[in-house]
Amino acid sequence: LVALKAIRIRADLNNEEVLEDIAQNLDVTFTGRKIQLGVEEVADLIRQEIYGNGASKVAAHPKLREALLDRQRAFRKDPGLVTDGRDMCSVVFPDATLKIFLTAAPEIRAKRRYEQLMEKGEGVNLAKILEDIEARDKRDSIRSASPLNQNKDSSFIDTTLLNVTEVVNKILKQYSEINIKSI
Numbered sequence: 001l002v003a004l005k006a007i008r009i010r011a012d013l014n015n016e017e018v019l020e021d022i023a024q025n026l027d028v029t030f031t032g033r034k035i036q037l038g039v040e041e042v043a044d045l046i047r048q049e050i051y052g053n054g055a056s057k058v059a060a061h062p063k064l065r066e067a068l069l070d071r072q073r074a075f076r077k078d079p080g081l082v083t084d085g086r087d088m089c090s091v092v093f094p095d096a097t098l099k100i101f102l103t104a105a106p107e108i109r110a111k112r113r114y115e116q117l118m119e120k121g122e123g124v125n126l127a128k129i130l131e132d133i134e135a136r137d138k139r140d141s142i143r144s145a146s147p148l149n150q151n152k153d154s155s156f157i158d159t160t161l162l163n164v165t166e167v168v169n170k171i172l173k174q175y176s177e178i179n180i181k182s183i
Contacts, residue, residue, distance in 0.1 A: 001028055001037055001046060002019055002055070002058050002064065003046075003052075004042060004054070006018070006054065007050065009022075013054060016064060017063070023067040053136060056136045056140055057139070059086070059143070059145070060144075065145050073092065073093070076093065081093075089153075090146065097178060098178055099151070100156075100157055100171060101150040101151075101157070102167070104160040107130060109133055110126060110130035114129050117129075
């Protein structure tokens with residue numbers, strides 16, 4: 001959301017103070033699967049390549065991450081919250097009931113992304129998507145603020161050879177095992 005707003009106002013994605021100000025003043029609402037930025041529904045928009053890559057760039061700034069942390073945690077309400085992101089388990093919600101580190105081979109992730117974008121009618125290049133994924137993984141893994149890594153209490157699921165149903169079933173099984181243990 002910060003990247004979307006910053007790119008729209010042509011802010012410098014390296015200017016940590018400007019990004020921190022954007023983060024602190026975002027008018028955002030989450031309702032079910034909808035994400036409202038002001039009056040605009042942006043759930044699909046933020047998944048576009050330009051904003052995903054922008055998110056990776058702005059996420060490298062420690063002050064921005066700090067500015068977002070309390071806001072992110074404030075969205076947690078009963079009966080629960082499902083989030084995705086590269087530091088949701090390790091930093092934002094370290095006490096989450098279920099933590100899963102999902103991954104897949106970069107080539108498979110690129111192919112999946114390519115197919116998603118083609119379904120939406122977007123003109124895309126598979127080689128460019130793979131290049132962007134690999135660059136983002138590298139950038140996110142070496143950043144000083146909350147680098148991408150699996151924390152020790154997260155379950156690891158490699159989805160390279162799995163379809164969506166198989167992944168969902170693995171997650172639901174893990175969740176049900178946690179609930180059985182807590183009874």
